[in-house]
Amino acid sequence: MLTSEVVRRRLAAGHFIGGYGLPALALVLFVVFALALPDTFPTMANLTAIISAYSIIAILAQGAMIPIVTGNFDLSIGYGLGLGHVMTLHLVVNAGRPWHEACLAVLAGGVAVGxxxxxLVEFARIDSFIATLGTGSVxxxxxxxxxxxxRIVAGPQGLPAGLTGLYESRILNLPVAAFYVLVLTAVLWIVLERLALGRYLYVIGSNPRAAELVGIPVRRYVILAFAGSGLVTGFAGILLAAQQQIGNPSVGLDHLLPAFVAxxxxxxxxxxxxxxxxxxxxxVAVLxxxxxxxxxxxxxxxxxxxxxxxxxxxxxGLAGYSARRRTRARPAPEREAPNEEQT
Structure with missing residues (x-):
């Protein structure tokens, strides 16, 4: 029979592995590929290429993460990414609008779609999978x-330098998109872990009925979560336009699956x-x-x-297992001792 000390150590080890196993996997993968490809993989050029290729996916993944906190899924982010990058180029190239106005319009459109x-999810009571798949198709x-x-192609003069600079600029010799990812992640961490808004969103995702019973306006915060997802998706679409510099109607769908995986x-x-x-x-780093x-x-x-x-x-599978394990780890509420009248 296992002693309580052994059980406690096993639970602590399981918690450590569950919490930090993925960062360890990223490190192991890097070491393995660095040893297998010493001339190409562990180089600054390769690091820069990886950051450039996956920064937009990382931003889009953060947009997908926000509704997941509330227990919902936004399958429209891939379509929104495609529309955002196409509309940015359409407003700049075809409509002749200043690039900053085009960016603001795309961000506002992302919030509106969210x-x-x-x-649709909260008032029409349509499942988030179906609702967002429908809006995505639209x-x-x-x-x-x-x-x-x-495709939308800029003329001989090309795109405004301010627009292309949103993606092509460098800070500390690294692509500026890497810093977008870090800033966005830090902001979302502060919102979710340090503000009441984040606690409300997590409570809604854990038990919407309990959230309503304690007075949390569930509908308002779920709509806010989807609006946040739309805002982040619009920003990712702008960066994709600055990266591609050509409007491709189908490019957004290629980013949908990796973003959700992350x-x-x-x-x-x-x-x-x-x-x-x-x-x-x-x-995203593991991918x-x-x-x-x-x-x-x-x-x-x-x-x-x-x-x-x-x-x-x-x-x-792992997300479901982690959620069940976290639920089992919660202490059971203590039963009240019967009073004299009950006995």
């Missing part, structure tokens, strides 16, 4: 209507059992290191979607 998603149609199914996988680390910003960043390594080792093109799909299944 609020529509929230209203956004994909709007993207096709705006572009006519063709958001779900991130809920298994740092704060196991619940979605959290730093865990999402760690999950980026793994995919970069296997690509440099000569993997075929189909390995990337295979890797994403398998990782998504693992992430969903």
């Amino acid at each position: 609020m529509i998603n929230g209203f 956004m994909y149609a709007v993207t096709g209507w705006v572009t006519g199914g063709a 958001a779900l996988l991130g809920s298994t680390t740092i704060k196991p059992g619940r979605a959290n910003p730093w865990g999402t960043v760690v999950a 980026a290191i793994g995919l970069s390594g296997i690509s440099q080792m000569g993997a075929d093109f189909w390995v990337t979607p295979l890797f994403d799909g398998i990782t998504l299944l693992i992430a969903v």
